[in-house]
Amino acid sequence: MDEVERKVFVLDTNILLHEPLAIYSFKEHDVVIPMTVLEELDRIKDTKRDVSRDARVAIRALEDIFHDATPEQIAEGIPISRHGESLGKIAIFADYEVTETVHAFADKAGDNRILNGVLFLQSHYAPREVVLITKDINMRLRAKGAGVYFVDDYRSDQLIDDVRMLTKGFYEFPGSFWERVGECYSEKSGRSTLHTLPAELFEAPFINQYLLDKDSDFAGRVQEIEDGSVTLKDIGRERLMHRQAWGIHPKNIYQGMALDALMDPSIDLVILTGPAGCGKTILALASALEQVIEKGMYDKIIVTRNTPEIAESIGYLPGTEEEKMLPWLAAVTDTMEALHKNDVCTDGSMKYIYDKANIQFKSINFMRGRSIQNAFVLLDECQNLSASQIKTIITRCGEGTKLVCSGNLAQIDSSYLSPVTSGLTYIVERFKNFEGSANIYLNGVVRSRLAEFAEENL
Structure with a gap:
């Protein structure tokens, strides 16, 4: 990758508290840790809050990288690798040396130092992109207002971007399921009836996904997915609604599916x-x-x-x-x-x-x-x-x-x-x-x- 295309990611403290080993998540791009972040990690590691352990893990990870480095190497950046893969460089930036130009937070000197440091790095590394990574929404807004061109959330651990896209564990077909299917291969397996159907009938099926329809008593659960076919266990809506445990019966079909599982x-x-x-x-x-x-x-x-x-x-x-x-x-x-x-x-x-x-x-x-x-x-x-x-x-x-x-x-x-x-x-x-x-x-x-x-x- 060309030097200009390699980005510089500046990490806020909350990133290392959220994911202590986040420094390894930016592939071939460079990572910069402001000195203010180290100060805040040091303050948090001795508290009794849940995140104190994460602060200690982050500090140990940085110590493993920098323990033999000279001050000049730390400021310039040290190449890092993980699992045999070469990544970018990581550096510690002395943001307290930057002349303050932004007073975005009247009561948060640390956040001001980080913002001023990012603005300095933005001009220092130009034309490379310098990106501030923070989970603090207000910090992202203030950074934009202060003149930081690129600000983002940490997303490497996010499997989805919108919680509304999270799978619900079941899928409800409009109309009648069997009218949609027509003929299929069915077999008895003990007390269960299994149906094997072509995968194109389903929208992104997965194992143990429950299937319902609106116009009949059909209810099933996906048992197996292979070679373009889906095998499902026929349960029946009525049987789901007659599940019971310790005297508790389902009050709706969703509770019926939960009790079945x-x-x-x-x-x-x-x-x-x-x-x-x-x-x-x-x-x-x-x-x-x-x-x-x-x-x-x-x-x-x-x-x-x-x-x-x-x-x-x-x-x-x-x-x-x-x-x-x-x-x-x-x-x-x-x-x-x-x-x-x-x-x-x-x-x-x-x-x-x-x-x-x-x-x-x-x-x-x-x-x-x-x-x-x-x-x-x-x-x-x-x-x-x-x-x-x-x-x-x-x-x-x-x-x-x-x-x-x-x-x-x-x-x-x-x-x-x-x-x-x-x-x-x-x-x-x-x-x-x-x-x-x-x-x-x-x-x-x-x-x-x-x-x-x-x-x-x-």
């Missing part, structure tokens, strides 16, 4: 997305109780989630790890009460169930290094996790373990994540062609008419 032992990972009140938690917990207590398929239920604060901190909580987690997992305990509200003694029933099902409440912060065997794991509020955090949980799952990830992309509390960069979005796209996973978007609020109105109008 949750109760299928051949599916190791179930991803449930959808608005608040659509039934994600109650379906997951009911199916967990059914399979652990009634069917004995798993030895225990592990419930875990991230613990972001969306309001003022309530300080340190007393008790054991499980007791500390209870306020965060109130959604699960509320659901447990709802499942047993008609029992003669609700408290007695719940205590018995907690012991019988060996339900454990665990913090995601202490999951690293574990190996979870023969368990039903419920990972709640996944929208607040990054892709690396979710990977930490999924890679803990050993033999005989089923994982259910649930979340609502409209309720992200983390200032470092957006719907398209959430770990929940990431795994929906990454696992959609994995035969051991299923994803269902639970369309429709069934909690109450008040919740439904709020979801649609607020």
